Amino acid sequence: MRDAAERLGYSASPAARALRMRRSWWVGLIIPDIANPMFGEIARGAAEVLEEAGCHLLVSSHDARPERQAGQIRNMLRQRVDGVILQPFSSTDEDVPRLVQAGVPLVLLARRHRTQPTDHVTMELRAPLLEGLAHLADLGHRRIAITLMGGRTSTSAEERFETYCRFMRERFGAADKSLIVRLERTELVSGREAVPVLLAASPTAIVASNDLLALGIRDGLRDAGLLVPRDLSLLALDDTFLSALPGIELTSSTLPKRQIGVEAARLILARVAAPRRPCETVVLPAPLVVRGSTEALPA
Structure with missing residues (x-):
């Protein structure tokens, strides 16, 4: 049957696969500023890991506007994403506990939520x-x-x-x-x-x-x-x-920007596979690189 399908050029329907497995194979990434090259590297790291798992990355930017963040989350939920990677507007966002209570796999970047435990990727601060x-x-x-x-x-x-x-x-x-x-x-x-x-x-x-x-x-x-x-x-x-x-x-x-994305994608996939697993925090090092913008104070 597989040989016949290949001869006819048939390929499995992604929509049918998603319906059968109750997954969309999309993960949302919501960042503060899509123009900041730091977030491009984070997205690249996440996409590499997700693509190896057969998933795709959907990227949007909330531009430090809480109402925009809320709208993007609603849009991603309508598209039935498998999970959301979010650098939230603030550490008290109501969107965060709502996502967790709705059973949406969630990873926060940089700032933690004040009251809601989640998977979390950050750098040494x-x-x-x-x-x-x-x-x-x-x-x-x-x-x-x-x-x-x-x-x-x-x-x-x-x-x-x-x-x-x-x-x-x-x-x-x-x-x-x-x-x-x-x-x-x-x-x-x-x-x-x-x-x-x-x-x-x-x-x-x-x-x-x-x-x-x-x-x-x-x-x-x-x-x-x-x-x-x-x-x-x-x-x-x-x-x-x-x-x-x-x-x-x-x-x-x-900052290990690509590694931040890699770890966030890994945590999302782990949460999708095991929704009840304990929350995990990954802290990455950020050593100083000295260049020409600092020098000794003149006497």
Whole structure:
């Protein structure tokens, strides 16, 4: 029968297969910013694992808008995805417990949910920031500003806030809150717009939440007549391919972006196969790569 089917050019219907097995063979990935190259690498890693398992990846971006995130989740559920990989808008999103209660396999990226246990893939948050702060302090910088997520609850931002304050107190005796700048979005435009607030605190170095934000800050500093690293050192925390480009050479923590996607896809497939398995958290390292955007503070 199989030989006859091959001679006739027949292939099994994906729709019939999905109906028979009660699976769609699609997994949703909802990310904050599809323009950020970091998330492209995450999607690539997830797609590689899913394709080996006969699944496909459906990608969308909520653009840091909770109503958009809710709409995309509804759309994916209508398409009967086998599971959802989500970097949520906040750590208190109601969408998260709703998905879990509906029995939808779910993996969260970066920030955890405050009350709902889920499978979770993240990177080390404290160690990379401590390494970056120590690098700047060893270069003679005491006035180190940092950008953190604001306007919503974020467990990752909270961990970075606590880590920053503890380091500054232990190294310099106090943590000046004027050096902590909260931003609702972490993109190029946000970086440019944050420069006046950052400069008002008189820093000699700045730690940005990600590379795109850091590049926006660099542009804003240049518009203000300041150059990196001559006038201010600049460090970021996700090391996209942009960081190493000539003329940028951004000191940044190297997030294992592809591996984040790989681990998230692995957890989704494991949850589909065993819905009652215990929740698992994967924490990946993010070592600092020193480039030309940081230098010693002039005497």
